[in-house]
Amino acid sequence: MTPLSENRINFVALLGAIALFLSTIEYMIPKPLPFMRIGLANLPLLIALALLDNKEYILLSFLKFFGQALISGTLFSYVGLFSLVGTFSSALVMKIIYSLFKKRVSFIGVSVGGALSSNIAQLELARHLLFGSTVRFIAPPFLIVGLITSMVLGIFANSFTLSSLWYKNHLAERSDG
Amino acid sequence: MLYQLSGSLTTKVKTCYDSAVKNVKFIDIIIIALALLIIILSLYLIGPLKGNPLVTVSSGGSQWAYDLSVDSTATFSGPVGKTTIEIKDSSVRVVSSDCVNKVCVSAGKISKVGQWIICLPNEVFILIEGSIETGGDVDDTSF
Numbered sequence: 001m002t003p004l005s006e007n008r009i010n011f012v013a014l015l016g017a018i019a020l021f022l023s024t025i026e027y028m029i030p031k032p033l034p035f036m037r038i039g040l041a042n043l044p045l046l047i048a049l050a051l052l053d054n055k056e057y058i059l060l061s062f063l064k065f066f067g068q069a070l071i072s073g074t075l076f077s078y079v080g081l082f083s084l085v086g087t088f089s090s091a092l093v094m095k096i097i098y099s100l101f102k103k104r105v106s107f108i109g110v111s112v113g114g115a116l117s118s119n120i121a122q123l124e125l126a127r128h129l130l131f132g133s134t135v136r137f138i139a140p141p142f143l144i145v146g147l148i149t150s151m152v153l154g155i156f157a158n159s160f161t162l163s164s165l166w167y168k169n170h171l172a173e174r175s176d177g
Numbered sequence: 178m179l180y181q182l183s184g185s186l187t188t189k190v191k192t193c194y195d196s197a198v199k200n201v202k203f204i205d206i207i208i209i210a211l212a213l214l215i216i217i218l219s220l221y222l223i224g225p226l227k228g229n230p231l232v233t234v235s236s237g238g239s240q241w242a243y244d245l246s247v248d249s250t251a252t253f254s255g256p257v258g259k260t261t262i263e264i265k266d267s268s269v270r271v272v273s274s275d276c277v278n279k280v281c282v283s284a285g286k287i288s289k290v291g292q293w294i295i296c297l298p299n300e301v302f303i304l305i306e307g308s309i310e311t312g313g314d315v316d317d318t319s320f
Contacts, residue, residue: 073277078256079297101204109205116212131235131302137293139219147212158200 004056011170012056015044016063023068038149039115041068045091046111046157049098051170061091078129082122090118107161108154115150119143223291230290232269234262235302245269245288245305255299262303274299 004012022040029038041064048060065087069075074083094114097105119142127135161167232243236253243249245267252261258275268288271281274296281296281303293304 077298078300097204097208101202104202105204105208106200106202108201109208112205112212113208116208116215120215130297130300132240134233134235134293134302134304136219136222137291137304138295139222140216143212143216143219147209147216151209154205162200 004059008056012052012060012063015048015052015060016067019044019060019064020067020071023064023071027071039118039146039153042090042111042114042150043153043157045094046107046114046153047161047167049094049110051167051174054095057091057095061087081129082125085125086118086122089121090114093117106154107157108151111150111154111157112147115146115153116143119146230267231306232264233304233306235304236260236300253299253301255296255301257298260296260299260301262301269294269303269305271296271301271303274301 019041022043026038026040031037045057045060045064048057052060065084066075068083068087069080072079074080091114093116094110097110097113101109123135123139123142126138127133131138230245232245234241234243234251234253236255241251243251243264245264248265250261250263250272252259254260257277260274260276260281261272263270263272268286270286271284271294274281276296276298278298281294281299281301284294287294287303287305290305293302295302
């Protein structure tokens, strides 16, 4: 395990800061349910798939969870646990989908897959921890909202990565070094 | 000026749409189809919702059931304090709750079978269900 260079740490920190900023934006948007999120804060995680290696990616996932928990004040509560489980399961699934299919999948598929795994993991957690079998009534709206928002996020990530010079530079830098 | 602005905005939106649609890959379609399949399955899991509506409340690992047509109030204790619900004129609402965000209170009244209110911080789940036909005592069920 070689420690990360200062340059790389700064880059991960920048992405983490974007996640923190997007969490703040998201917190200002009223939602019908505490855990029905748009998932704006997942955007850095989505875009970072090709830019970071595994270790850096785990670090960014942790930064995203921590930032979101700080903003919403839910670090040491059930809600924080839900966020933790959702963040890491979606990060894991997104990384797997991306490294498995590479050029055959776009950010839309990765995003939908991530949202799906995050939602299912959170529903499963809610079933065991809080609501028992009544959780089946929450599942459909929860999953439908997740599908729609993750598709929108994926479309945005597709067009962003195509047109952004910043993204292209970092991608080139990564394949060089 | 305004015309120019709206023109460039339209082109922007169009390029965004084009790039998004052109880049959809085969695996994307498969993943979206899988998501739709899971949503349909989850709708099946709810099962039929018929009969006289019952208000079921889950809190702290226990479950209570109330008749929607009988006016009453009830208070439940959870990790952050008390949550009070009121059944009146065949609808349920959360009157007060000790949680921070008060999402459950602002959810307002629910009256149809399948509707629900949740207070996540205080672990209270309120649901209007169709009556279960297996009989048994619905007044004091725990799981």
